Amino acid sequence: MTPVATSFFFYLLASATVLGGLLVITCRSAVRSALALIVTLLAVAGLYLMLYASFVAGAEVLVYAGGIMVLFLLAIMFTWTGVSPNEPRFLGVAWIGIPSGCALLAFLIFAFVKGRELFPDRMIALGEESNTQQIASLLYGEPGRTGSYTFAFEIASLLLLVAILGAVVKVSGRGVAGPVSAVESQETRPSPGI
Amino acid sequence: MLNSLMSYLGSTLSPGAAGNQLWALIYVVFVFMGVSAASIALYWIEHSAGSAPCPAAADGISNRETRFVFWIAPIMGLLAAFAAYAVIPFGPSQAVTDVNIGALLILGVLSLNVLSILLSGCVPNSRGALLTALLSGARMVLFQVPIGLVAVAAILMTSLNESGTGTLSMIGIVQAQEDQGTWFLFKFFPIGLIAFVVFVIGMVAQTKRERLAVAAERPSDAGAQNEYDGLRRLLLIFGEYAAMIAVSSVAVTLWLGGWLRPFASQLSAPSWENIFSLFPGFTFLLLTAILLVMTVRGGSPSRPRRTQLAVVAALFGLIAALLFMIAVAGRSSDRHILASLRENVNYLYWFAAKVAILLSIILYYRSARSRNRFGRYFDQSTRLAWKILVPISLAVLALTAIVGLKHETWDQAKQLLRMRS
Amino acid sequence: MNDITTLHYLIVAATLFALGVTGVLTRRDVIVRLMSLELILTAVSLNLVAFSHMWGNLYGQVFAIFVIVIAATQAVVGLAIGVAFRRNSGIDVPVAKASR
Numbered sequence: 159m160t161p162v163a164t165s166f167f168f169y170l171l172a173s174a175t176v177l178g179g180l181l182v183i184t185c186r187s188a189v190r191s192a193l194a195l196i197v198t199l200l201a202v203a204g205l206y207l208m209l210y211a212s213f214v215a216g217a218e219v220l221v222y223a224g225g226i227m228v229l230f231l232l233a234i235m236f237t238w239t240g241v242s243p244n245e246p247r248f249l250g251v252a253w254i255g256i257p258s259g260c261a262l263l264a265f266l267i268f269a270f271v272k273g274r275e276l277f278p279d280r281m282i283a284l285g286e287e288s289n290t291q292q293i294a295s296l297l298y299g300e301p302g303r304t305g306s307y308t309f310a311f312e313i314a315s316l317l318l319l320v321a322i323l324g325a326v327v328k329v330s331g332r333g334v335a336g337p338v339s340a341v342e343s344q345e346t347r348p349s350p351g352i
Numbered sequence: 353m354l355n356s357l358m359s360y361l362g363s364t365l366s367p368g369a370a371g372n373q374l375w376a377l378i379y380v381v382f383v384f385m386g387v388s389a390a391s392i393a394l395y396w397i398e399h400s401a402g403s404a405p406c407p408a409a410a411d412g413i414s415n416r417e418t419r420f421v422f423w424i425a426p427i428m429g430l431l432a433a434f435a436a437y438a439v440i441p442f443g444p445s446q447a448v449t450d451v452n453i454g455a456l457l458i459l460g461v462l463s464l465n466v467l468s469i470l471l472s473g474c475v476p477n478s479r480g481a482l483l484t485a486l487l488s489g490a491r492m493v494l495f496q497v498p499i500g501l502v503a504v505a506a507i508l509m510t511s512l513n514e515s516g517t518g519t520l521s522m523i524g525i526v527q528a529q530e531d532q533g534t535w536f537l538f539k540f541f542p543i544g545l546i547a548f549v550v551f552v553i554g555m556v557a558q559t560k561r562e563r564l565a566v567a568a569e570r571p572s573d574a575g576a577q578n579e580y581d582g583l584r585r586l587l588l589i590f591g592e593y594a595a596m597i598a599v600s601s602v603a604v605t606l607w608l609g610g611w612l613r614p615f616a617s618q619l620s621a622p623s624w625e626n627i628f629s630l631f632p633g634f635t636f637l638l639l640t641a642i643l644l645v646m647t648v649r650g651g652s653p654s655r656p657r658r659t660q661l662a663v664v665a666a667l668f669g670l671i672a673a674l675l676f677m678i679a680v681a682g683r684s685s686d687r688h689i690l691a692s693l694r695e696n697v698n699y700l701y702w703f704a705a706k707v708a709i710l711l712s713i714i715l716y717y718r719s720a721r722s723r724n725r726f727g728r729y730f731d732q733s734t735r736l737a738w739k740i741l742v743p744i745s746l747a748v749l750a751l752t753a754i755v756g757l758k759h760e761t762w763d764q765a766k767q768l769l770r771m772r773s
Numbered sequence: 774m775n776d777i778t779t780l781h782y783l784i785v786a787a788t789l790f791a792l793g794v795t796g797v798l799t800r801r802d803v804i805v806r807l808m809s810l811e812l813i814l815t816a817v818s819l820n821l822v823a824f825s826h827m828w829g830n831l832y833g834q835v836f837a838i839f840v841i842v843i844a845a846t847q848a849v850v851g852l853a854i855g856v857a858f859r860r861n862s863g864i865d866v867p868v869a870k871a872s873r
Contacts, residue, residue, distance in 0.1 A: 168777045168781065175788075180792060182808055182809065182812060188802055188805055189474065191805050195811065198815070199815065209823060210826060211826070211837070213838075214834050215453075217841055219464075221845055222845075225493075226811065226845055228467060228489070228493055229848060229849070230808060231467065231489075232489065237859040251799070252799040254798075256799060259791050262790075262791045270780060270787065274780060277779065289831075292831050293834060293838070296835050314839055317842075318842065324850060325849050325852075328857070329853060
């Protein structure tokens with residue numbers, strides 16, 4: 159499929175990404191930062207689609223935007239303590255942090271632009287129809303041989319299992335009714351202002 | 353422009369895959385109109401005709417400073433529901449587009465519905481709205497685990513055709529059901545049936561029925577959405593019904609064979625084709641008859657008046673006559689346009705009929721009558737999900753893989769034996 | 774694909790990375806710092822996928838999938854700790870130190 163209006167969509171998605179990132183680190187309320195992060199992640203999924211990485215884009219929307227961000231929002235709303243709007247959002251050392259961030263950005267862009275002759279300036283159009291199948295053959299292998307990353311895949315699933323068990327054990331440390339009782343004790347708290 | 357309209361008509365690709373933007377736009381407009389009409393009809397069926405929230409009503413939220421963020425929950429719900437329609441197919445090339453990760457995209461987009469629920473709890477000065485929204489959102493996320501697992505089982509079944517590779521694209525899933533000659537509902541019976549039932553249960557739990565999540569004694573039982581009114585409430589309701597239709601369409605595509613008519617491969621003689629193509633006309637004839645009976649019996653205060661019923665009955669009668677004409681005229685194979693029109697009408701009809709049957713199941717679960725019967729199951733929905741649905745879906749996934757592997761190795765063994773002897 | 778080269782994607786990824794680092798260094802709220810960490814990981818996987826497109830094979834995409842899995846793990850563990858932290862000590866480190 160021939161790409162249509164590629165540079166327009168790239169600039170649209172890239173500006174959405176950068177704008178979302180800016181909003182994440184500057185919003186006063188944590189809920190608004192989470193919303194901005196969702197916008198950023200969806201825009202990055204669009205960028206993945208433009209890079210012919212359809213499976214990674216689908217996985218990002220499903221796992222990152224649909225799962226991790228829901229987790230973040232649940233965590234924010236479960237522990238909302240009615241922060242007054244006059245509390246400062248930035249640490250006292252922000253006057254060091256912000257310039258160092260800008261310096262890091264300048265350094266990275268300088269490195270990329272200067273090193274441009276080191277990598278070939280082409281963009282190979284990968285096959286679109288078989289992206290998932292090719293990733294599957296890398297992860298799981300063809301009949302007759304295992305894939306290159308099967309071991310890493312199994313280790314990753316084990317890691318996820320350990321993380322889930324650890325989080326469950328930590329949360330239910332105060333008994334099985336832990337989360338529900340904690341939530342019920344917060345019923346008269348103010349709702350998160352967004 | 354007429355050229356680009358006509359040039360697409362004989363193509364076998366969806367408009368998105370063919371790069372044809374005009375037809376993609378036409379499909380988008382039609383899908384939008386169809387889903388809006390269906391949502392209005394669903395609301396009309398579930399509640400009485402005149403109780404929709406007035407768009408101009410002011411709610412407690414807009415009395416304060418009107419903030420942009422209070423639109424986010426309704427709009428995100430709408431966007432998440434409608435974005436799924438971009439890949440749902442009504443025919444072998446009738447979809448807005450056919451991404452080759454269609455099923456993954458739909459699962460991901462439908463999980464954005466949870467965000468709408470969570471954000472609707474952020475209304476200020478409302479006791480208990482936050483709690484209800486959080487628990488409802490957590491329940492929705494919880495029920496996505498069995499839904500995802502059985503969807504993977506269905507996709508696993510697509511890899512059992514001759515080419516040996518499965519596909520995630522929605523059109524590919526229905527074509528795999530066509531190639532294998534059976535809907536995935538009946539494949540490896542009863543594995544497909546169990547998977548479908550788990551999917552439907554998860555689907556019902558996903559449709560934001562807050563009063564089933566929290567115990568009935570709480571005063572804040574009605575849910576966070578009651579804080580909204582006016583246009584926002586209307587959009588929330590619309591998004592809820594659109595999401596219901598989207599998830600039903602996904603279930604139809606994954607399990608019930610999409611646009612395929614029943615017994616598409618077992619009874620494939622042209623005479624059977626003609627008989628099955630009369631079904632759309634008969635359905636609308638039946639609907640006309642029901643509406644005429646309702647007209648004759650007259651209207652009660654909560655039902656629409658006689659004239660409205662009569663008008664709708666006449667409209668359905670006209671549609672029935674039109675469908676009969678198409679079914680009869682499309683039989684002769686030399687009239688290419690009429691034959692393809694009959695095919696398209698049949699595809700759309702079978703798809704819509706299956707979605708309608710599924711939606712009626714969901715509506716039945718949601719009705720107040722059934723709450724007393726099934727209420728005690730759904731009130732402990734967390735227990736239902738973790739102890740029953742997740743083990744069953746894991747078992748379905750493992751059994752599908754094992755039986756499918758046995759199938760394939762058995763076929764390969766037979767081929768080897770045939771080659772050797 | 775005509776005039777959008779790999780460098781464009783790399784610059785977007787670098788911007789996201791710098792924004793994430795700034796967020797981790799400057800914000801008070803624990804959860805916003807975790808979200809900035811997610812920004813950093815997203816920038817890294819965008820970089821990987823851009824290079825995968827440049828070289829024409831899929832190793833970068835597989836690596837990006839693993840980065841997403843690791844980000845999920847880190848979010849689970851980090852949020853469990855962060856939620857307990859917020860519940861007990863308020864939203865950030867200076868308040869916790871002052872209240873001790």
